[in-house]
Amino acid sequence: MDAIESLIPEDSGSTPALEPLAMVALDAGRLLMEAGASANSIDEIVAKVARGLGADRVDLRIGYASLAVTIGIGHSGITRMREVGHLGVNQRLDQELWHLADKVARGELTTAQTRAELTRLATKTPRHSAWVMAVAVGLACAAFGRLLGADWSSTGPVFLAAGIGQLVRRELLTRHVNVFICASIVSFLSSLLGGLGANWAGSTTITTAMIASILLLVPGVPSVNAQNDILEGHPTLGSARAVTVAVILIFAAAGLWLGQVLLANWH
Amino acid sequence: MNPYFLLHQTLCGAIAAAGFGVLFNIGFRSLPWCAASGAVALAVRTYCLGLGWNLEAASFAAALTVGAAVQVLRARTDISQNALDVVGCIPMVPGSFAAKAILGMFALTSASTMDASETLITAVQYALRVTFTIGAIGTGLAIPTLLLRVRVNR
Numbered sequence: 001m002d003a004i005e006s007l008i009p010e011d012s013g014s015t016p017a018l019e020p021l022a023m024v025a026l027d028a029g030r031l032l033m034e035a036g037a038s039a040n041s042i043d044e045i046v047a048k049v050a051r052g053l054g055a056d057r058v059d060l061r062i063g064y065a066s067l068a069v070t071i072g073i074g075h076s077g078i079t080r081m082r083e084v085g086h087l088g089v090n091q092r093l094d095q096e097l098w099h100l101a102d103k104v105a106r107g108e109l110t111t112a113q114t115r116a117e118l119t120r121l122a123t124k125t126p127r128h129s130a131w132v133m134a135v136a137v138g139l140a141c142a143a144f145g146r147l148l149g150a151d152w153s154s155t156g157p158v159f160l161a162a163g164i165g166q167l168v169r170r171e172l173l174t175r176h177v178n179v180f181i182c183a184s185i186v187s188f189l190s191s192l193l194g195g196l197g198a199n200w201a202g203s204t205t206i207t208t209a210m211i212a213s214i215l216l217l218v219p220g221v222p223s224v225n226a227q228n229d230i231l232e233g234h235p236t237l238g239s240a241r242a243v244t245v246a247v248i249l250i251f252a253a254a255g256l257w258l259g260q261v262l263l264a265n266w267h
Numbered sequence: 268m269n270p271y272f273l274l275h276q277t278l279c280g281a282i283a284a285a286g287f288g289v290l291f292n293i294g295f296r297s298l299p300w301c302a303a304s305g306a307v308a309l310a311v312r313t314y315c316l317g318l319g320w321n322l323e324a325a326s327f328a329a330a331l332t333v334g335a336a337v338q339v340l341r342a343r344t345d346i347s348q349n350a351l352d353v354v355g356c357i358p359m360v361p362g363s364f365a366a367k368a369i370l371g372m373f374a375l376t377s378a379s380t381m382d383a384s385e386t387l388i389t390a391v392q393y394a395l396r397v398t399f400t401i402g403a404i405g406t407g408l409a410i411p412t413l414l415l416r417v418r419v420n421r
Contacts, residue, residue, distance in 0.1 A: 036291070038349055091293040091350045127292050140286025143279040147309070148363050166290075211363045218362035220287070224353045227405030231413070253369035260370075 017054070018078040020111045022071045025050035026082040027118050029060065029067050032097050036089035038225045039234040042067070045101050052104035053111050064240035086179070089221045093125045130170050137216045138163030145212030150198075154209035157197025161213040165190030169216070180251040187214045187255025195263045210259060217252045219245045268317035273310065280309025283358040291350060300344050304355025308333045312359060323399045326359050330407025338415040352408050361400045368393035 029046040037045075039062050050058040050071055057072035068081040100117050103109055109117065128136075141162030142155040150158065165186045172182045194213030198206045223245045230238035284305020285298050293301060308329045315325035330352075337352040344351060371390025375383060 036350070041349060089291040089350075091288075091291045091297075093292070094350065128289055133289055136286040136289030138286075140283045140290070143282035143286065144358065144362075146279045147276065147283070147358060208363070211366050214366070215362045216290070218357075218360050218365070220357040220360045221291070221350075221353050223360065223401055224356065224405055224408060225349075227402070228349075228409055228412075231405070231409045249365050250369055253366050253373070256366055257370055257373050 017111065018071055018073060018076060019080070020115070021050060021053045021055060021073075022069055022078050022080040023082070024053065024111050024115050024118065025055070025058070025071065026067050026069050026080060027115070028097060028101060029062075029069075030082050030084050031118060031122055032094060033062075033067070033084050034087060035091070035093040035097065036087065036221050036225070037094060038232070039229045039237050040232045045097060048101045048105050049114065052101070052107060052109075053114065062234060062237050064237055064244075087222065090125070090127070092127075093121060096121050096125055130167060133170065134163040134166045137166040141212050141215050144215045145209060148208050148212055150205045150208040150212055151203050153201040154194075154198040154203035154205055154212075157201055157203070158194050158209050158212045161190045161194035161197060162216050164193060165213065166216055180247055183217050183248050183251040184255040187217055187252040188258050189255075190214050190216070191256045191259035192262060195259060196266075199263075206263075207260070210256065210263075214252055214256055217248065219248050222248075268314065273313050273317075276313040277306045277310040280358045281306035284308070284354050287357045288354050291354060293350065293354070297344065300340075300351060301354045304333055304337065304351055305358050307336060308355045308359055322361075322396065323403045326400050327403035327407045329359060330356050330404040331410060334408040334411035335415070338411045352412075356404050356408060359400070359404055361397050364393045364400070365397045368397055 025046045028049045029042045032045050033042050042062055043060050046060050046067070046069060047058045050069070055071045055073055057070075057077075059070045061068040064084075066081055066083050068079065070077060070079040100109075100114070100121065104114050138159040138161075142159040145155055145158045146152075168189060169182060169186045172185065173179070177185075190213040191210040195206050195210040198209035203209055222241050226238045226241035226245060228238075229235070229241065281302040282305075285302040288298050288301030311332045312325045312329035315328050316322065320328070333355040334352050337355070341351070368390050371386055371393060374386050375390065
């Protein structure tokens, strides 16, 4: 008989520890997914946390917007689901979650302690300041511009346009503006500023400068994750990520197009 | 190949990767690894393009090199392998081609399009190059991961 079919639902009162264990394991997976991890990593951390807390069997289903897990201990079992929020990228949170999972796997933490640690990580993990991010993104886009063939006189405007775009994007996301709308607004603003600045600086590669100014919007991590997920046996999640990447690109291109039209009319 | 051009591309790859490392909230101490990852990716891609390879093949070779290097070095860095190799390959993601492909599609609907078939072919060419290049990068990164993956403490 299949192992899962033989499980007795926890509602029978046989194993009271299953519910918190399942939710803590799901929260670890949810936070990792929101930090930009691929499906295999999420699978791995949920199994690691659940087994570290005493689970015998762990089966996880990973969707784009939710996680569901079945946990088994002995003949008792439970299935629980958890909603997943906005999928961003947060490497330091990713790192801290793995350190926590290692501790749990070594048996150093109880379920309650793990839950407290997860709450602490979700709220206290430091992020770079908005200005540091803006400068870094500006430099990255200026370097992108050079890689694409933009001339030296356009690198300054691209740096400023992308940096301002990053500040605006962060502000919009903080205000929970839809990510696709946000991509269009930032793309329009950055491309227009980049184009105007490059024109003012006497650049001969204005179009390239406008494109370079919006490359902060390229969803690199989701696009690579999409492929990894498909290659590693999660085609549903991979396809959902790929569609999201495509829609973000379309919205970003729409903003760029509007910026180009306005700049052309300006002239 | 012009060594100054190779150096220029390598440096730009390093700066772009480090910049995206900050965006991905990687700590300052780990940023040199990101820069190194981007530098290796762009150096390999530029060298292969100099040999006459097409963009897709050169991007595949670069991603394969970065993926393998990250697998070998992962124990020395405290960054997850996924983040380090993605950050290194970000400068190779053909975002400008994607933008040009979509803008070309937009142009097709414009009433003033002079040569619709040429616009369509150019847009499709850009779209295919984006698809194949992203496919090449993803496959290049996935192969070392799938072949060399060892479950170690992360």
